[in-house]
Amino acid sequence: MTLEVHPSEKWFFGSSSRELQGIEEGEDNLIYKVAVHVAKELGKELPPCHVTMTSDIPLARGLGSSAAAIVAGIELANQLTGEPLTVEEKVRFSSLWEGHPDNVAASVYGGLVIGTHTEESTHVLYGGVPEVDLVLLVPSEELKTKKARGVLPSELSYKHAVRASSVANVLVAGLLQNDWESVGKMMSEDLFHHPYRRELVPHLEEVIQVVREETKAYGAALSGAGPTMLCLAPLHQGEEIQNKLQRHFPSFEVLHLRPAKEGIQVKKGIQNKEASAQIS
Ligand SMILES: Nc1ncnc2c1ncn2[C@@H]1O[C@H](COP(=O)(O)OP(=O)(O)O)[C@@H](O)[C@H]1O
Numbered sequence: 001m002t003l004e005v006h007p008s009e010k011w012f013f014g015s016s017s018r019e020l021q022g023i024e025e026g027e028d029n030l031i032y033k034v035a036v037h038v039a040k041e042l043g044k045e046l047p048p049c050h051v052t053m054t055s056d057i058p059l060a061r062g063l064g065s066s067a068a069a070i071v072a073g074i075e076l077a078n079q080l081t082g083e084p085l086t087v088e089e090k091v092r093f094s095s096l097w098e099g100h101p102d103n104v105a106a107s108v109y110g111g112l113v114i115g116t117h118t119e120e121s122t123h124v125l126y127g128g129v130p131e132v133d134l135v136l137l138v139p140s141e142e143l144k145t146k147k148a149r150g151v152l153p154s155e156l157s158y159k160h161a162v163r164a165s166s167v168a169n170v171l172v173a174g175l176l177q178n179d180w181e182s183v184g185k186m187m188s189e190d191l192f193h194h195p196y197r198r199e200l201v202p203h204l205e206e207v208i209q210v211v212r213e214e215t216k217a218y219g220a221a222l223s224g225a226g227p228t229m230l231c232l233a234p235l236h237q238g239e240e241i242q243n244k245l246q247r248h249f250p251s252f253e254v255l256h257l258r259p260a261k262e263g264i265q266v267k268k269g270i271q272n273k274e275a276s277a278q279i280s
């Protein structure tokens with residue numbers, strides 16, 4: 001997502017991106033709310049701006065559109081108040097707003113991040129840029145994160161938690177050793193989310209099976225809280241897998257992407273004699 005920011009007499013958030021049609025244009029916009037909250041925490045006020053948003057992230061599909069908007073709001077406040085924030089503070093502010101660092105830290109750093117978060121502290125490690133292709137199966141229906149959280153149990157038995165953590169631990173070890181076969185296997189065996197969210201994502205089991213048995217992808221899992229399903233694939237094989245999965249699952253939009261190499265980027269310039277900035 002990119003914001004183009006110009007000084008203005010009043011706040012306005014506009015976009016011609018298909019994904020952002022119908023998004024709030026005034027002070028009820030999420031980016032504005034986050035920016036004002038951060039400025040207030042810093043004891044500053046923000047000058048009104050005209051903000052043009054461009055995004056190709058589908059909303060409410062488990063692809064982190066809210067995280068991108070939150071991080072954009074934090075960087076907007078950072079730029080308009082003289083850049084007082086460190087990278088760690090940006091991750092902390094955004095994790096507090098989103099409730100977890102999973103997507104916001106990835107938006108700040110780019111690449112792979114692994115994090116933990118409570119109201120008291122946030123701890124995120126950057127794991128570099130994985131050398132894999134990504135193939136995404138995006139359903140046409142939205143699934144709000146709040147609804148996907150609602151089907152999770154409030155408690156897990158000790159035995160289940162130990163087993164589920166061991167799967168997650170091997171997955172992280174695989175990510176850090178570039179052992180993609182192990183990563184793919186552990187993705188498919190998730191015990192924290194899949195057993196509960198499959199009722200909201202009816203094709204999940206079928207996709208996991210087809211991906212593992214009929215493609216060269218390492219494995220598949222829910223992306224974020226779903227309903228998008230994410231496959232990790234060997235480098236340069238994503239396009240072939242994308243075409244195969246698109247034929248198999250015509251009702252989904254199947255995308256082929258690469259992990260982002262960069263997180264927040266800011267370009268400053270002078271246009272039409274007005275100061276302007278671009279935040280991506
Ligand atoms: N550019 C944006 N401006 C304002 N709000 C946004 C923007 N992008 C996303 N959002 C908000 O985030 C919501 C989606 O968040 P969520 O349900 O967590 O799904 P996800 O983050 O997986 O896309 C949208 O419905 C919208 O309210």
Ligand SMILES: N[C@@H](CCOP(=O)(O)O)C(=O)O
Nearest residue numbers: 062063064102145224225226
């Ligand atoms: N990983 C968390 C949060 C997912 O959020 P989203 O915005 O990517 O849907 C979870 O699974 O609840």
